[in-house]
Amino acid sequence: NNASAAARNICAALGEGAVADRTCRDWFKRFREGDMSLEDRPRSGRPLETDIERLKVLIEDNP
Template sequence: MSFRQRAVNEFLVKEEIPTADIHQRLQRAYGSVCMGESSVRRWAKHFKDGNTSIEDEPRSGRPRTTSTESNKERVDEIIQDDRRVTVDTISRKIGIGHSAVQKMIESFGIVTGDESWFHHFEPETKRQSMKWHHLHSPSKKKKRQ
């Protein structure tokens, strides 16, 4: 939900416009991406109670800890060590959820097929296509003769 819609909602609440009318105006302005009528009512109550913030309040519960850089590095290392490792195995080794591991793998640009790992690589030249290498691996040096 956009901050703009909340700001418009706040303005119209101060103008003492009924929430049904506010929702209709938002629908005309934002179309299919408009916030729902229940959200309009909730934010209207929020503003009528004297709150001026258009940001969501922090939510209770455990903060997200799975998408850390160290976890991403560990996932990458496991894949580099064994390209036939499964998502479930990675998930168990690191102790994070299956979907979190899957999202990390997708962010690396790796495409899975039959639980084998393939890096999505589109070479620009014939020479580049001769050998696949990891994104961060050093370039191969030729010996002088």
């Protein structure tokens, strides 16, 4: 399977657990559909309550 091989190659290059096999399969499905974005799609359920930009600033200020 191309997606499984891609996941193995990514993990070999970036380290064990860098990407899940399932994630690569999802990416390949998107690519076949013409969606070349790797951004997360919106999900159902409880929305995120944290201000991501504020969190990034806090992390950068205190590494």
